[in-house]
Amino acid sequence: MSGINRLHAVEAAHLFIDKHFPHCQGASLAGSVVRGEATETSDLDLVIFDQSILASYRESYIAFDWAIEVFVHNLLSYKLYFESDVKRARPFLPKMVSEGIILKGKDVIEPIKKEAKELLDNGPEEWIEEMVKLKRYFITDALDDFVGCSDRAEELFIANTLAELVSEFVLRTNRKWVGNSKWIVRSLKNYNPEFTNAFVEAFDTYYKTRDKTNVIEVVEKVLKPFGGKLFEGFSLGKD
Template identity: 50%
Template structure:
């Protein structure tokens, strides 16, 4: 049996599982019209009858579904938590979402979510920048010195992930994980995003480390370069 459309399935899901909810928003890739064969339905529920907020994964109406359940006073703290870690998962779902059970709170939430996204994450402190410079330096040194390919592959994963976080956060931009790493880099700087991917691919395909090392050094240079000697934490 062919499953119904994302929007129709989301409405059926809300009617069956959250019949008393005040509002429901369908977000994610289906709302952005970027869905693939493995996309799920991201649904935010506002239900004032619940005792506490929660997130749950399930399959219903032929779709994998991620549901984020909140009441009217709980979602702002989750907006704030996402903003604090630099990855606005819930604000983005809401901001880009489609109301499938409309209520005035939906427009309020979407205004708040769009303001958070437009503002960007908080600036990193000087201490955080120092720690991240040291972390990248440590990864680069391990990467350069690695003689076993298996170890170098694992170090490259950590190095690339930390590099994108440093580059985006130092420029007051949101970070991503998984597919959102490239999406956030591309959203901010297409040229850098392409260089980032090319450097990683060059290492994995040809075993050449230098392009990734050079990219790290170019990102760090305006902020003092690599940091090892003189680094300390908790001494003062």
Template identity: 40%
Template sequence: MNKIIMDTALQFVQQYFPGCKAALLSGSVVRGEQTSSSDLDILILSNDSFRKSCQFMDWPIEVFVHNEDSLSYNFFLEEQHGVPLLTRICAEGIVLKGEELGEALIREGKELLNKGPSAWPKSQLDKMRYRITDLLDDLEGSTLPEEDLFTVTALTEKLHQFILRANQQWTGEGKWMYRSLKDFNPGMSKELEKYLREYYQLSKKKELIQYIDELLEPYGGRLFDNFSQ
């Protein structure tokens, strides 16, 4: 861990949350993946519950303040929704303050992250498969490239969510969509990336559609006939 980053995080906690029960530093700086636009993710365990973004000593900081009840509730919500923001922050955290409580948060985060989100019932899987089918049909029949751009964006989001939740894996948003797919199946994420690049660079949508159909096949393929909600 970079000493400057650690010292900055410690000073931030000492200045703004001196009475907190525990504090964790997490995010890309802990994983060694920081870029020029990275911020510091800091979890604070106290009596309050809020999220705030601020600038401190030339560092952008995202601070997540929770009490025991609000943190447990957010763990529950993330398990249902499938996006492990606070769960991952705890699992990958480094203790800044409150050694015993901080280590307990890290252990709980790791356990929840390894467990995965709640399983989707068949009705939810069918609903998402129906939506993907609708988007594939739109993409196949479309003659407007400008509309296809948005259709493919929606397809990518829903496909990644369907594949991962069908296998009781965590999903993500933005860059974490790719990272989550890669964690689950590196070969699949690489192939999907290839076909998406070919679409965006060469407008080759037929190949992308065929690959998505291949991904859907183990789950029953496209779904339209007799679908009800």
């Protein structure tokens, strides 16, 4: 695929829908092209609402010189995905629907967009105390492994695990949505840009110099308001 002289995203999306989903009740375009964050490798994310299908599915295409991902739902199945995404605190489908440009079926999609926006505005459920303790324990375990490790290869993967655990902890204890991959950083920036800069800089310094100091300080600072590191007295599954 080449980005040179290819159709505009919205035009390509319309043509794709006309060809592959001509009888759908609604369709919207979401993703990086809508947010103004598209790169040379960005694809088109399309959410399709088709009452004729029995079960939701996802499918990938190459069409009109674009990589296209379609997420197909009927007018009830999307609710199960909304519910699942909220429980995971990763609002993949609600975010796509909320930010999407309606291409077809405005009367069908507008109420679903409203539903998605309300879910996003409400945020994820608050972690119960037991979950906070569990996550503190896992972070403590990863941090201790990180501090004590002297094998560079092992350190790299421990650092990755630690970064994911801590980012999740920060976001969930503040009732913010989480993400994975690039969405970890984006979610953190949406919550607190200043913390995100310090967090990223700490790990970047470690990866470049192997100096663990800043990472340790950031992790301990995150845990401090919740009682700090947790090992002694932690129990799981005991009657």
